[in-house]
Amino acid sequence: MLTWLKRLTGPRALTRLQSVRRLPGWLRGRYDAATTTDNNARHWRAADGLSxxxxxxxxxxxxxxxxxxxxxxxxxxxxxxxxxxxxxxxxxxxxxxxxxxxxxxxxxxxxxxxxxxxxxxxxxxxxxxxxxxxxxxxxxxxxxxxxxxxxxxxxxxxxxxxxxxxxxxxxxxxxxxxxxxxxxxxxxxxxxxxxxxxxxxxxxxxxxxxxxxxxxxxxxxxxxxxxxxxxxxxxxTPALPLFAMLRDYSLATLDAAKAAAYFAGIIYTDAPANGESDAVEPMDQIELERNALLTMPGGWKMSQLHAEHPSGTYSEFKREILNEIARCxxxxxxxxxxxxxxxxxxxxxxxxxxxxxxxxxxxxxxxxxxxxxxxxxxxxxxxxxxxxxxxxxxxxxxxxxxxxxxxxEHVDPAKEANAQATRLASHTTTLADEYARRGLDWETQLRQRAKELTLMRDLGLSVAESLPRPEDEEDEPDDGETREEDVPTEA
Known part of the structure; x- marks a missing residue:
């Protein structure tokens, strides 16, 4: 009986078990996102398995x-x-x-x-x-x-x-x-x-x-x-906390700007306690008028409050928050x-x-x-x-x-019209598809166009007179690119 137990729990049994675990069928995988640490425990606290x-x-x-x-x-x-x-x-x-x-x-x-x-x-x-x-x-x-x-x-x-x-x-x-x-x-x-x-x-x-x-x-x-x-x-739903952050930050930026615009300050003294300075009431408020000079009690100085809020980053923060809000x-x-x-x-x-x-x-x-x-x-x-x-x-x-x-609507109607004419000429699209892009019924539009042409002929108007004349200049480049002919040359 003792010999049998030694075979199960002895060093050789542990060596055999370790060798079995090293086989390919016993390989274990690990996901970092599935581990719980002190750093991420609070973040994943609300995760649940509800239906x-x-x-x-x-x-x-x-x-x-x-x-x-x-x-x-x-x-x-x-x-x-x-x-x-x-x-x-x-x-x-x-x-x-x-x-x-x-x-x-x-x-x-x-x-x-x-x-x-x-x-x-x-x-x-x-x-x-x-x-x-x-x-x-x-x-x-x-x-x-x-x-x-x-x-x-x-x-x-x-x-x-x-x-x-x-x-x-x-x-x-x-x-x-x-x-x-x-x-x-x-x-x-x-x-x-x-x-x-x-x-x-x-x-x-x-x-x-x-x-x-x-x-x-x-x-x-x-x-x-x-x-x-x-x-x-x-x-x-995902954007509700972001909306609250945007409003809070906007109010904080406004408060900082108002504090910087107001003439607010504090009076202080460098004299030691019980020193030679006039007595003033602590936490007392003084009404100030614009364009006025003030006299301070003896031994006291005045310092204006300065807004330390980083309002210069407000526009960048606002842009990033709105970008994240709109993404959902x-x-x-x-x-x-x-x-x-x-x-x-x-x-x-x-x-x-x-x-x-x-x-x-x-x-x-x-x-x-x-x-x-x-x-x-x-x-x-x-x-x-x-x-x-x-x-x-x-x-x-x-x-x-x-x-x-x-x-x-297209940002550049001229470019879209040229692209549309190219697609129709190469038979890669149909009038039904092109009118559908604009939300129109091609049959209704063609019937209306036929009525217009008939009326134009009755009035003695030619189709060429109703069409816009093509411009000689080429379109400007799209992305701010500079064409070679636009670069000025030295005389």
Missing amino acids: ANAANSPDVRRILRNRARYEVANNSYARGIVLTLANDIVGTGPRLQMLTGDAAANRRIEQAFQQWARSVRLAERLRTIRQACAVDGESFAILTNNENRPDAIRLDLRVIEADLVTTPDLHLKPDDHVDGIRFDSYGNPTSYCVLREHPGELHGRLEPRCDRIPAASMIHLFRADRPGQARGIPEL LNMPFNIAAANSAGYNYASGRLDHQTYFKSIRVEQSHLEAVVLDRILAAWLHEARLIPGLLPTGLRSPADGAHQWFWDGH
Whole structure:
């Protein structure tokens, strides 16, 4: 028995174990980010393993919403960033183009839908929805039947705040409920619980009442950053501490500048205690007048207070903070700050490419989650009105379509026009693509151009007279580069 134990615990057993650990199959890896030290323990203290819905609990989302709303309401940069983002994504509103194969039917549907969209202020509500996603993290809209509408189509869009979608007795509900939303076994929402009164009303009820809205009538727009995430958090969440830092630093810089501008000082004496100097009251204040000479008590001197705050770095600090704030929204600094003073032409265009690509992604998300749902509901109701839609369009699936958004103006229209002409001449693009870049329907534009040419011929005007004359000078270089012919030569 003792011999067997010595074989297991003796020096030879330890040597055999060490040799086994040196085999390739027993190699161990180490991540520096997974180690906890005295230096990083405080930084990683808040890291947790909660699920997406547990991390975004109702209390956490309520605190983030309130703080984001407060910052946007009181910070001009936060307000401008949110407004710029909504205006760039939505613009004046989307325009529908039907692709059913019947040109006359397409135009009739497009005109009818555009008239309805204008009457319900669809573009304005879409901008509100997008602003709510940035500030509240999510936005809800209910497809309702408004009997007070003046036209035949009663479809309307009611935008509600995220505070209204909640479950008052969530702790008593089964696991298929996430705050305000009920899901089926496949993870699809089946109904939403919408409060009748806002929780922040001054005269709200003690026992909140809610209505069950079916998922077919509810539009829920948010960005899911984690799998299984059911509710959204404000997109400004990473930037909220930075906004607070910017405001605090601005106030501190202002206080330092005011202290330097004011004529403030302190009187002191070099005489020892109980020395030969007049007695004065300690911590006493003296009112000073401008352009006046003062007499000091005997033995006392006066020294002005100087501001030691490094206000010279304020602009650099402000730029870096705004750059970091705008990064969580994929927005470049010159758009967030509305200031391109430090940019050249190439740098501005390079930064805008990432921003405009993000806008296209956002617009595609809006089309899939909001606009297609609205169009399907509008077609479903429009089919019931005699003569509004063509008889061949029996279901929304027959309504092949696409959406056009406002285009973004080029910094140098002349260069863009030349590039466009080159692409069309080399057959690397089409008129449909070029007009789509500007948010226009190519068929509508060509019909309008044909009308113009016809009218010009009737009035005896030639096309050449209406075209601008090409300039003889070449365009200036883009990035501040100097051409060889621009360099002055010695006489």
